[in-house]
Amino acid sequence: MQLLLDANFHRSESWGAGEGPNGPPHRPTARSWEVAKDVVKPGMVAWAIDTFGPFKSLGTDGIFSALLQKVKDLLIGPLVRVFRTSIACKYIQLEWRTAKVVFIRKAGRVQHIIVKDFRPISLTSFVLKTLEKVVDRYLRDRIPQTSPLHTNQHAYRTGYSTESALHAAVAKIEARLEKGGNTQEKTPENLGNTDRILLPEVRRSTQEKDIPRLCQLEIPDPRELVQNAQCHENCNTIMTY
Incomplete structure (x- = not known):
């Protein structure tokens, strides 16, 4: 428990x-x-x-x-x-x-x-x-x-999810690779754990x-x-x- x-x-x-x-x-x-x-x-x-x-x-x-x-x-x-x-x-x-x-x-x-x-x-x-x-x-x-909300905000929005967040990241990587460049992305270990967002951060965002x-x-x-x-x-x- x-x-x-x-x-x-x-x-x-x-x-x-x-x-x-x-x-x-x-x-x-x-x-x-x-x-x-x-x-x-x-x-x-x-x-x-x-x-x-x-x-x-x-x-x-x-x-x-x-x-x-x-x-x-x-x-x-x-x-x-x-x-x-x-x-x-x-x-x-x-x-x-x-x-x-x-x-x-x-x-x-x-x-x-x-x-x-x-x-x-x-x-x-x-x-x-x-x-x-x-x-x-x-x-x-x-x-x-x-x-307006940021275009890359995928949490707490209708039609957005961890899947859409991953799709956006993969699309960015693929676009760079197609141009012949190199890319290095860091994926947070707790991706998808939107329930762990701290209240002080929420309050700061509401002020902004x-x-x-x-x-x-x-x-x-x-x-x-x-x-x-x-x-x-x-x-x-x-x-x-």
């Missing part, structure tokens, strides 16, 4: 149930509320809720997506107020930060005995996922207009892209999500609460 946690949440620490860091919220200003209202709009919240599959696996709060969709008209108003407050205060409540992590067996493996034979799925609150989708949509609609600071919600390090790990029978799954 600890090997799986160390490999997939390499900066994780164990916390007892109900414990963990929970810093004070930011004191909002008039400008904070303006940005929050610009980001969170009723139509965008409704759109985000509708994008979920109705019976996806739920997080630790027990709220499943079909419930949000069935009573969407009643929830839009309260959710808009809660989301705007979260952004204006730059604060994510501790209950939303708790994730359930399930390790499932990778297909096509003869045996499942080493860490790389399993992959983690993090199940977070659908309420938090709704807020994430709203903020993500806002950033994708606004930021690329003034600060001139993303509003209020959209940089105070989401903690992954180690703050791993609280009380339990290994189920035969270690088929591990859940953290």
Whole structure:
């Protein structure tokens, strides 16, 4: 169990149930509320809720997506107020930060005995996922207009993957060889491990892209999500609460 946690949440620490860091919220200003209202709009919240599959696996709060969709008209108003407050205060409540992590067996493996034979799925609150989708949509609609993504960014983009990154590198090498030149490329050992990108680097990038600071919600390090790990029978799954 600890090997799986160390490999997939390499900066994780164990916390007892109900414990963990929970810093004070930011004191909002008039400008904070303006940005929050610009980001969170009723139509965008409704759109985000509708994008979920109705019976996806739920997080630790027990709220499943079909419930949000069935009573969407009643929830839009309260959710808009809660989301705007979260952004204006730059604060994510501790209950939303708790994730359930399930390790499932990778297909096509003869045996499942080493860490790389399993992959983690993090199940977070659908309420938090709704807020994430709203903020993500806002950033994708606004930021690329003034600060486009680099053409060689293959992580966290639709239609891009480790395969496209390798293809781009190979194409560059082939082009140089066709011109009669020599080439020497260095491939990082952890190519494809985009889950190991450090939060300080993410924060630095958001500053370079001139993303509003209020959209940089105070989401903690992954180690703050791993609280009380339990290994189920035969270690088929591990859940953290």
